[in-house]
Amino acid sequence: MSEFDKLLSNTLQEMRRGTLVLAVLTQMDEPQYGYSLIQALAAYHLEIDQNTLYPLLRRLEKQGLLESIWQLEDNRPRRYYKISEEGIRIRNALIIEWSSIDNSISRLIGKER
Amino acid sequence: MLIKDYTYTIGKYLPTNQRDDIALEVETTIYEQLLSEYGKVDYTEAQIEKVIYAMGSPKSVAEAYMGKPYSIISSQLIPIYWMVVKFSILAVSIALAVTGFIELAQVNSNDYVSAFINFLSHIWEASLSSFGMITIIFILISKKVNAIEDNDKWSIKSLSKYAPEKHRIKTSHSIATIVFTILAMIWLNYFKLGIYYSVLGTVGFIQVLNLDGFNQILVFINIIWGLNIILNIYLLIKGQWELFTRCADIIISLIGLGIFSYIVFKPGIIDYSVLNNTNQLATLRTITQITLNLSVLGVGIAVAFDTWHHIKALFFSTNEIDELNQQLKK
Numbered sequence: 001m002s003e004f005d006k007l008l009s010n011t012l013q014e015m016r017r018g019t020l021v022l023a024v025l026t027q028m029d030e031p032q033y034g035y036s037l038i039q040a041l042a043a044y045h046l047e048i049d050q051n052t053l054y055p056l057l058r059r060l061e062k063q064g065l066l067e068s069i070w071q072l073e074d075n076r077p078r079r080y081y082k083i084s085e086e087g088i089r090i091r092n093a094l095i096i097e098w099s100s101i102d103n104s105i106s107r108l109i110g111k112e113r
Numbered sequence: 114m115l116i117k118d119y120t121y122t123i124g125k126y127l128p129t130n131q132r133d134d135i136a137l138e139v140e141t142t143i144y145e146q147l148l149s150e151y152g153k154v155d156y157t158e159a160q161i162e163k164v165i166y167a168m169g170s171p172k173s174v175a176e177a178y179m180g181k182p183y184s185i186i187s188s189q190l191i192p193i194y195w196m197v198v199k200f201s202i203l204a205v206s207i208a209l210a211v212t213g214f215i216e217l218a219q220v221n222s223n224d225y226v227s228a229f230i231n232f233l234s235h236i237w238e239a240s241l242s243s244f245g246m247i248t249i250i251f252i253l254i255s256k257k258v259n260a261i262e263d264n265d266k267w268s269i270k271s272l273s274k275y276a277p278e279k280h281r282i283k284t285s286h287s288i289a290t291i292v293f294t295i296l297a298m299i300w301l302n303y304f305k306l307g308i309y310y311s312v313l314g315t316v317g318f319i320q321v322l323n324l325d326g327f328n329q330i331l332v333f334i335n336i337i338w339g340l341n342i343i344l345n346i347y348l349l350i351k352g353q354w355e356l357f358t359r360c361a362d363i364i365i366s367l368i369g370l371g372i373f374s375y376i377v378f379k380p381g382i383i384d385y386s387v388l389n390n391t392n393q394l395a396t397l398r399t400i401t402q403i404t405l406n407l408s409v410l411g412v413g414i415a416v417a418f419d420t421w422h423h424i425k426a427l428f429f430s431t432n433e434i435d436e437l438n439q440q441l442k443k
Contacts, residue, residue: 034138035145050142051169051177058135058178070137074153076144077137 020048020056022098025091028066028083037081057081065090115161116143117275119171125189125273125352126175135178143168162269170267186248187255193349194251196288201247202240204292208299209236254350276353280426287345294338294345301334326382334372341365359423366416373412377405 001009027040034054041048060066065087070077083091120136127135146164147156168174175188186194213232217225344361351358376382383405 033145034142035149050146051174054138054142055178055180058138059180076141078141078145079138 016046019046020052021060022091022094023048024053024056024060025065025083025087025094028081028087031069031080031082033078033080060087114275115158115165115269115272116140118272119143119165119168121275122171122273123175126172127179128192131178135175139168139174165269171272172267185255186251190251190255190350194247196284197251197291197346197349198244198247200288200292201243201295204295205239205243205299206236208296209239273351274353281353282348282351284349287349290345291342294342298335298338301331322376323382323384326379327376330372330375330382337365337369337372341369354423354426356427359427363420363423366419370409370412370416374409377409 023041023044023046024037027037032040034050034057037057038048038050038053057066057068061068061081065084066081067084068079068081070079072078117140120139123139124132124136143161143164146167147160150164151160169177172188179188209232213235217228217232340361344358344365348354348358
């Protein structure tokens, strides 16, 4: 990997990291387990790996934005996450903020061009 | 078992209160990945290995969950490091405090302040030395541990073997062994092999061991106790008994029993002349000898019990022991 590619990869990772919380919260109205959430986000071309998603889900649960339960399916435990009331309030606030950021960036990019 | 080994190794980098929960989540993730890639079949070891490698090294997975950066002492060793530092400094401080207070009691009142300052500085120097030595030892151990576990270089072979609860060591037992062994070494080497006593404000000293006879075996005692400390530090790091450590524990215990028996039964090592100035000399000597003989018997019974416990764990079957033995044979 060239220096440019490394730098681009790191910068893209930083940019995406900032959007992950909102992206995850938008998919949590129905109970989801880790793998199903990865597939749901991938359907919108948002790739996220397990080592990023699972710690994020735990953190969001610790913050009270998600709730989780273990369920047994085919003799295997599976952890389902669902958005909490607090999570819904945060999500709504994030969506408003995202629209504002999107607007600003679009104008900045338009200006840059 | 491979998945259990993987999640068990990840757990070593995690705080105790989150270990089980994260281990279960990782295990679930692995099975989800296997289901997605290969469907609902009996998964081969190669398939499981592929998924595990894709997840990353145990250390990187644990760090992803904890969100903590790398440290000079491996995160796996940090909890043990702080435990060993705390208890070693405590042991050294207690030992030096005891001898310091006794010496202070014998000092003239004019010299008391300087003696007290000396006493504090000895404790400070010894504590700092212990802290420095332990830190250097753990940094060196971490270099070896980290070299094996960088994400690009780790392999399935470096995973710690999953140990059933029965084969895991009791941390408090190992720490207590280290602390009391250090105290015993300080007493034996620095307290002139005797006992201080205080009668009506007068501090005295009784030499209980004949130096001429005892000096010959002191070096062996220090070696055995040193090996015992190293073994218990190793057990703290590994967290479980292995065939080699069980055998080492048995050998050290038996040699220790042998040395203790030698001290008690060999004429000329224990100095009974300290009793010469007492009345009832013969009775006291008999009582002392019987007490020492019973002590040897007591230690012998304890060693026999520990040895039997190890042998039972190694050779007599339960489901868990069978599993462990099969792993040991691999």
